[in-house]
Amino acid sequence: MIDRRHILTLTALGLMAAPLLAMAQSTDKAASFVKSTGDKLVAVVNGPGSVGSKRAAMTQIIDTDVDVDGIGRFCLGRYWKLATPDQQKQYLTLFHGVLVTNITAKLGEYQGVKFTMGRSKAQDEEAVVSTTVERPNNAPTAVDWIIANPSADPKIIDVVAEGTSLRLTQRQDYGSYLTHNNNDINALIAAMKNQLSQSG
Amino acid sequence: MRSYLCPRVTFFGTQRLLLPLVAAIALCTSGCATRPPADDPDAIADFEQTNDPLEPTNRVFYAINNGLDTVILRPLALGYRAVVPGPVREGVHNVLANLGSPVVLGNDILSGKPRRAGDTTMRFLINTTAGVLGIFDVATKWGYKDHDADFGMTMANWGVPEGPFLFLPVLGPTDPRDAAGFGVDIAMDPFTWVGPPSSTGLTVFKWTRYGLNAVDSRERFLDPIDQIKKTALDPYATFRSLFRQHRHAQIEELRNDHRATVPVWFSQPAATPSEH
Numbered sequence: 001m002i003d004r005r006h007i008l009t010l011t012a013l014g015l016m017a018a019p020l021l022a023m024a025q026s027t028d029k030a031a032s033f034v035k036s037t038g039d040k041l042v043a044v045v046n047g048p049g050s051v052g053s054k055r056a057a058m059t060q061i062i063d064t065d066v067d068v069d070g071i072g073r074f075c076l077g078r079y080w081k082l083a084t085p086d087q088q089k090q091y092l093t094l095f096h097g098v099l100v101t102n103i104t105a106k107l108g109e110y111q112g113v114k115f116t117m118g119r120s121k122a123q124d125e126e127a128v129v130s131t132t133v134e135r136p137n138n139a140p141t142a143v144d145w146i147i148a149n150p151s152a153d154p155k156i157i158d159v160v161a162e163g164t165s166l167r168l169t170q171r172q173d174y175g176s177y178l179t180h181n182n183n184d185i186n187a188l189i190a191a192m193k194n195q196l197s198q199s200g
Numbered sequence: 201m202r203s204y205l206c207p208r209v210t211f212f213g214t215q216r217l218l219l220p221l222v223a224a225i226a227l228c229t230s231g232c233a234t235r236p237p238a239d240d241p242d243a244i245a246d247f248e249q250t251n252d253p254l255e256p257t258n259r260v261f262y263a264i265n266n267g268l269d270t271v272i273l274r275p276l277a278l279g280y281r282a283v284v285p286g287p288v289r290e291g292v293h294n295v296l297a298n299l300g301s302p303v304v305l306g307n308d309i310l311s312g313k314p315r316r317a318g319d320t321t322m323r324f325l326i327n328t329t330a331g332v333l334g335i336f337d338v339a340t341k342w343g344y345k346d347h348d349a350d351f352g353m354t355m356a357n358w359g360v361p362e363g364p365f366l367f368l369p370v371l372g373p374t375d376p377r378d379a380a381g382f383g384v385d386i387a388m389d390p391f392t393w394v395g396p397p398s399s400t401g402l403t404v405f406k407w408t409r410y411g412l413n414a415v416d417s418r419e420r421f422l423d424p425i426d427q428i429k430k431t432a433l434d435p436y437a438t439f440r441s442l443f444r445q446h447r448h449a450q451i452e453e454l455r456n457d458h459r460a461t462v463p464v465w466f467s468q469p470a471a472t473p474s475e476h
Contacts, residue, residue: 077246078242078243078245078246098431102431105427105431106427109423137286137290162446162449163445163446163448163449163450163452163453164441164442164445164446164449165445168441168445169438169441169442169445172250172437172438172440172441173432173433173434173437173438173441174433175246175250175437176250176434176436176437177433177434177437179246180434188433191433192433195431195433
């Protein structure tokens with residue numbers, strides 16, 4: 001028998017469950033997004049083709065699935081506001097180049113890579129998807145993917161390997177460089193240009 | 201709680217380690233990082249987050265360590281990788297990890313984590329026997345996974361703060377809590393105390409173990425360290441950031457290990473009272 005009190009309880013439960021359900025759906029979406037991006041990356045790394053073609057394929061995946069501009073802004077930290085619009089533009093272009101070269105430089109090392117999906121959870125507006133990455137002759141690594149806008153337009157905004165965040169480490173690298181170069185953003189831009197030209 | 205714990209940190213004769221620490225603090229009078237002016241709150245927030253007041257001194261030790269690494273440890277690790285085949289290196293690594301079990305077990309107990317202590321005990325028993333003196337990590341396949349434990353983590357779990365960042369000769373990136381913890385781990389290690397001190401065989405064993413440990417861990421980090429030195433604009437700052445983040449993650453994992461100690465064969469009490 002369902003009486004009025006039960007209906008009230010059920011409604012209350014339903015109201016509480018609605019946001020929970022939405023959250024569960026968005027983490028599910030984030031998980032399937034990470035799965036598909038991961039599959040694409042693994043296919044490129046382990047697939048046939050020249051280094052050049054692999055690099056092009058990687059760049060394409062990074063452009064569509066990673067919020068490179070958002071990560072770039074994060075990595076500049078408090079200096080972002082201090083930079084002129086022109087410096088911001090130059091910096092973001094260079095940042096994109098540096099990110100792509102740093103990732104594609106490791107292509108050879110990752111030959112034979114595999115990954116398994118773990119749990120995913122909501123964290124503020126973002127979703128955290130845990131995976132385990134395995135490479136031959138290496139201990140399995142716990143890698144968390146931080147996904148922004150998980151339900152609408154999912155994009156990777158950070159990769160956390162064994163507790164170390166890629167973007168936080170990069171931010172502290174840039175921050176320290178700027179502190180030791182009179183907070184001069186042009187010095188950072190010059191250093192990044194130099195880095196890109198050296199890696200060819 | 202803290203004032204009670206602090207005297208214990210310096211217990212177990214860690215003077216040898218405290219000496220460079222004291223030297224670093226003494227040097228600080230000439231080599232302290234300058235605090236940004238008070239009218240720049242963003243810069244101050246950055247400065248405090250970096251938590252590296254001894255930075256100029258730390259950078260000197262980083263340069264020294266880096267130089268020693270370039271001429272000694274890195275070539276040794278490269279040679280080790282070139283000469284010794286992968287599966288043999290894996291076996292050596294497993295034996296070294298197995299020899300470290302007593303210290304891990306001690307810290308599991310001191311951290312109040314019975315399930316971790318159980319894992320370590322089972323790992324040691326299985327790998328020493330079925331794993332042929334620790335060469336093969338059979339325990340992982342049987343469900344007893346490896347975990348990190350040291351006295352720095354134990355103290356962190358007790359609530360001892362890490363203190364400022366330190367870069368020490370030989371030890372590398374650390375902080376006062378973890379440097380003291382390193383000394384306590386040596387004191388906690390039964391191999392430090394076994395046998396007559398005059399025994400040549402034992403001395404050789406101890407130093408071989410220290411040496412192999414250094415070469416083994418350096419070999420495992422060859423690629424990432426090379427990569428960081430190539431891609432970071434400020435490798436010192438990058439290593440500092442990575443060390444801290446990794447340390448915090450290890451401590452967080454230890455704190456969040458709330459696995460129950462109820463044996464599987466123990467009949468569980470009903471979760472909810474039955475309804476009428």
